[in-house]
Amino acid sequence: MNSGVDSITQARETGTLGKLMALLDLVTHADAPLRFTDILSLAGQPRGTLHRQLSHLVEEGLLELDGDGRYAPGLRLLDFAARSWARNEFRLIAEPHLADLQQATGETVHLGVLRGSSIIYLDKVEGHQPVRMYSQIGNASPCYCTGVGKAALSRLPAESLANLLSGLSFTRFTASTHVSAETLLTEIREIADLGYAFDREEHEAGIRCVAAPIWSEDRTFIGGVSITGPAYRLSMELLSQWAVPVQLAAGRIMEGMRVRLGPRR
Amino acid sequence: MNSGVDSITQARETGTLGKLMALLDLVTHADAPLRFTDILSLAGQPRGTLHRQLSHLVEEGLLELDGDGRYAPGLRLLDFAARSWARNEFRLIAEPHLADLQQATGETVHLGVLRGSSIIYLDKVEGHQPVRMYSQIGNASPCYCTGVGKAALSRLPAESLANLLSGLSFTRFTASTHVSAETLLTEIREIADLGYAFDREEHEAGIRCVAAPIWSEDRTFIGGVSITGPAYRLSMELLSQWAVPVQLAAGRIMEGMRVRLGPRR
DNA sequence: GCGCTTGTTCCATTATTTGGAACTTAATTT
DNA sequence: AAATTAAGTTCCAAATAATGGAACAAGCGC
Numbered sequence: 001m002n003s004g005v006d007s008i009t010q011a012r013e014t015g016t017l018g019k020l021m022a023l024l025d026l027v028t029h030a031d032a033p034l035r036f037t038d039i040l041s042l043a044g045q046p047r048g049t050l051h052r053q054l055s056h057l058v059e060e061g062l063l064e065l066d067g068d069g070r071y072a073p074g075l076r077l078l079d080f081a082a083r084s085w086a087r088n089e090f091r092l093i094a095e096p097h098l099a100d101l102q103q104a105t106g107e108t109v110h111l112g113v114l115r116g117s118s119i120i121y122l123d124k125v126e127g128h129q130p131v132r133m134y135s136q137i138g139n140a141s142p143c144y145c146t147g148v149g150k151a152a153l154s155r156l157p158a159e160s161l162a163n164l165l166s167g168l169s170f171t172r173f174t175a176s177t178h179v180s181a182e183t184l185l186t187e188i189r190e191i192a193d194l195g196y197a198f199d200r201e202e203h204e205a206g207i208r209c210v211a212a213p214i215w216s217e218d219r220t221f222i223g224g225v226s227i228t229g230p231a232y233r234l235s236m237e238l239l240s241q242w243a244v245p246v247q248l249a250a251g252r253i254m255e256g257m258r259v260r261l262g263p264r265r
Numbered sequence: 266m267n268s269g270v271d272s273i274t275q276a277r278e279t280g281t282l283g284k285l286m287a288l289l290d291l292v293t294h295a296d297a298p299l300r301f302t303d304i305l306s307l308a309g310q311p312r313g314t315l316h317r318q319l320s321h322l323v324e325e326g327l328l329e330l331d332g333d334g335r336y337a338p339g340l341r342l343l344d345f346a347a348r349s350w351a352r353n354e355f356r357l358i359a360e361p362h363l364a365d366l367q368q369a370t371g372e373t374v375h376l377g378v379l380r381g382s383s384i385i386y387l388d389k390v391e392g393h394q395p396v397r398m399y400s401q402i403g404n405a406s407p408c409y410c411t412g413v414g415k416a417a418l419s420r421l422p423a424e425s426l427a428n429l430l431s432g433l434s435f436t437r438f439t440a441s442t443h444v445s446a447e448t449l450l451t452e453i454r455e456i457a458d459l460g461y462a463f464d465r466e467e468h469e470a471g472i473r474c475v476a477a478p479i480w481s482e483d484r485t486f487i488g489g490v491s492i493t494g495p496a497y498r499l500s501m502e503l504l505s506q507w508a509v510p511v512q513l514a515a516g517r518i519m520e521g522m523r524v525r526l527g528p529r530r
Numbered sequence: 531g532c533g534c535t536t537g538t539t540c541c542a543t544t545a546t547t548t549g550g551a552a553c554t555t556a557a558t559t560t
Numbered sequence: 561a562a563a564t565t566a567a568g569t570t571c572c573a574a575a576t577a578a579t580g581g582a583a584c585a586a587g588c589g590c
Contacts, residue, residue, distance in 0.1 A: 053578090
């Protein structure tokens with residue numbers, strides 16, 4: 001069930017914090033609560049050290065230790081995230097345009113942003129039903145097999161793109177997932193010309209999408225919007241027709257950001 | 266707009282991590298992105314130290330530094346939280362019962378857990394409309410002015426309760442908010458007898474709720490469920506009638522936890 | 531009980547954080 | 561435009577915290 005997201009890769013120059021966050025990553029990325037020994041083997045650190053690190057994380061509420069000695073993600077993370085989300089400017093600006101797009105198409109709309117080589121979903125608007133938002137929002141998905149991801153890559157400066165691609169490790173999710181930097185690069189070039197991207201069931205079988213990129217002038221910020229739905233309902237032809245509205249929505253969001261954040265960037 | 270949640274109060278024995286988390290708290294609790302100098306005055310630390318701490322937090326993606334030198338919560342927090350939420354056992358067990366309760370009453374149902382002296386909302390089920398879940402989920406609210414909070418307190422062992430009450434600082438949100446430990450304690454004793462709690466517009470004017478506590482045998486885990494809605498629609502009489510279904514739902518959730526987590530606790 | 535695994539504590543060594551000050555850069559005023 | 565002030569960044573010896581090996585406890589299966 002793990003999405004194969006490029007996790008870990010510490011070696012950051014963040015001293016103690018970096019080590020602790022790598023550990024937190026390790027525990028939160030697991031599919032189930034881990035016991036001390038499991039973590040010990042995964043983290044490859046001395047017992048004493050690991051024990052203290054875990055204790056600190058637990059004490060701070062970032063991890064939780066249940067009665068059976070298993071470590072699970074802590075609830076303080078939720079509190080932090082709730083604030084992070086509520087105040088995110090990009091999301092706030094995009095919100096009305098996502099709703100419009102949802103109304104116009106009747107399908108699910110996603111907003112995502114490129115972070116490293118992952119796409120982090122910031123918002124999701126579905127037409128009907130109480131939405132289980134956390135089920136998607138906040139999730140990190142690979143950039144090479146999602147519509148938003150490929151759209152985002154298409155706006156990256158050549159050098160950054162080359163860098164990112166060279167560091168990528170591909171996981172095949174479906175028959176049509178890109179598994180080489182070459183074919184991916186070819187498609188990204190096409191996308192750069194067209195101004196929109198498709199996901200042809202590359203991340204999940206039976207799920208398609210059209211996406212358009214959103215970027216700041218200085219390219220420090222890159223994300224995208226998409227319309228997603230089941231393949232049986234969304235023919236490639238229909239998706240092609242939606243390319244225009246998705247691009248328009250992306251344009252309006254960029255305009256909103258320009259107004260809000262000042263035109264200079 | 267800040268909910269007056271008892272934040273900070275570090276003095277934890279968590280070394281470097283504790284200091285950094287207190288700083289992260291400070292920035293994420295602010296209503297808007299903070300500039301370096303703002304944080305400097307709030308945190309009361311030497312410039313050099315603060316600068317490095319912020320750099321580390323930014324490097325790790327826990328904070329973000331925009332082009333204008335302002336610090337805002339980072340997106341990595343979302344990724345962490347998404348996992349924390351998706352895997353939370355209590356929430357998973359409660360989910361179907363919350364939905365049932367929502368169906369039965371037509372009003373909004375909340376699930377919360379006591380953490381320190383705050384209630385952290387873990388889930389929310391509304392009847393209609395795409396839900397903006399992060400708008401509530403993950404939020405920490407004071408325990409003394411919410412239905413779930415007071416219900417939870419009623420199941421705390423006497424000693425823990427006394428401790429918690431003595432450390433509480435009250436903020437008056439509405440005319441009926443408890444602002445002294447004495448009146449609160451009196452009500453909590455009633456609640457302990459009755460088995461359910463009301464929120465009589467104590468946190469937000471015009472909003473009422475009935476809540477029932479959920480607890481593990483050893484009282485290490487305490488939370489609650491509630492039905493919430495506008496006062497004009499939810500008379501106190503109607504709320505009283507819902508006390509039974511709320512308690513039943515709470516009972517079923519506890520039963521679910523007993524089965525899942527083993528009967529010993 | 532015995533051996534084995536798992537989890538916890540201790541403490542000298544090592545590495546990181548600290549905080550004052552000096553230094554750069556940007557913004558504002560004269 | 562120069563002078564002045566504020567804002568942000570870098571440096572390094574001293575103080576503090578993290579490390580990791582080993583010894584110590586607690587469970588568990590046999």
